[in-house]
Amino acid sequence: MLQNSTTSLISRFIPISFTRFIHSKSTTNSLKHKKSALEVKQNSALKQTQTSQQQQLTKYVRYPYFVARTRMKELPVYVDVKNGRTRILTEISRIEGDSEALCDDIRNELFYWSQEKNLIRVNHTNNHVIIKGRHGLVVKEWLAKKGF
Known part of the structure; x- marks a missing residue:
């Protein structure tokens, strides 16, 4: 109970x-x-x-550098006109990795005929490769052939 x-x-x-x-x-x-x-x-x-x-x-990584594309899927190669249109520069931006190696490859493969030492240089502050002259189309085609 x-x-x-x-x-x-x-x-x-x-x-x-x-x-x-x-x-x-x-x-x-x-x-x-x-x-x-x-x-x-x-x-x-x-x-x-x-x-x-x-x-x-x-x-599949073949190079010590990588050139990333922009938002619009374009290669980041720009032609910059300075000093009252007397100085024309081609600039490659968005480089990841060894930009010096990219500079050397461009110098050896595209501008092997040039005797000028200062034709191609690297801006280490923002990791850009700068080429004297209007070479945007040539550089874009070369980067596309490389697979970037």
Whole structure:
């Protein structure tokens, strides 16, 4: 008799909806653990595909520099006219990596015939390569052939 009275007292103070809430919480926690295990498997699979993609990308790197394209998918080669249209410069911007190597490649492949030492230089402040003269189209074609 005492046991029945205690259970009836407990049932009076704890509503049925609360007991359902407790039971539903325990089942959702187990589902969360199951989801997290699935997420872990998916994340590990994603990491494996990312590492394989990175390995493929590292295989194809041929140069110690990279010329990134602009927002409009154009090569960042600009012709700059200064000093009252008496000084014309071609400027390559958005260079990542070794800009000196890019300068040497341009000098050796495009301007091998030139005797002038100061024809091509590197601005180390903003990592730009500057070429004397109007050579924008030639440099853009050369960069496109290189795969940039």
